[in-house]
Amino acid sequence: MRGQDQQIQAAVQEQRGRLLAFIRRRVPDPADAEDILQDVFGELVESYRMLKPVEKVASWLFRVARNRITDLYRKKKTASLEEEMLRYADDNEEGALLLADVLPAADDAPENRLLRETLMEALAEALEELPKNQRDVFVWHELEGKTFKELAEETGVPLKTLISRKHYAVQHLRQRLQVLYNNLFTD
Secondary structure, three states: OHHHHHHHHHHHHHHHHHHHHHHHHHOOOHHHHHHHHHHHHHHHHHHHHOOOOOOOHHHHHHHHHHHHHHHHHHHOOOOOHHHHHHHHOOOOOOOOOOHHHHOOOOOOOHHHHHHHHHHHHHHHHHHHOOOHHHHHHHHHHHHOOOOHHHHHHHHOOOHHHHHHHHHHHHHHHHHHOHHHHHHHHOO
8 A cells, every 4th residue: 555655646746747737738727727637646546546556657647637628628618619729729749639629528429429420520521631641640649649759750750840740730620620610519
C-alpha cells in the first residue's frame, strides 16, 4: 500500500503542471479545469486502490483528461461546435480540439448513432478531396490518435510541416462541412 501511495504521489508531482496546462488549453474556465484535474487524479488513486496499477501513467492521465474534457463539452450545449473548434484550433498539437472531442457520444442512443454516422460519412467524403499528405496527417492524428512527435519520427517529415498540413486539412474540412454543421447544429 505504501508503495502505491509513493507511485501515485510521484505521478502527481511529475505530471500535475503539464496536465493542468493541457486541460487549460481546452477548458477556458479555470474552475472547470481544476475540477477535471482533480477528477483525473482521483481516478488514478481509484485505479491503484482497485489493484489495477497503471503502467504508462502519463499517457493514461492525458487520455482520462481528454475523456473528462469531452464529457464537459457534451454537457455544455450552449456553445456551438463551431465556436469551440475556433476557440481551440491553433497550430500546436496540444491546443487543437480533436474530432473525438466533438462527436456525439458513442453509445447506443439512436439519435447519437445516426448523427455519428452522418458526420463520419460527410467527413470521409471531405477527406477524399484533400491532398494525400494532408489527409494522411489528419487521419493519423485525429482518427488514429498519433501525436505529431510520433508522426515526425515515423515519417521523417519535420514537425512544423506536419502541423501545417493538418492545419490546412482542418481549414478545408471546416469549410466543406459548414453546410452540414448549419443543418445539424443551428436552430
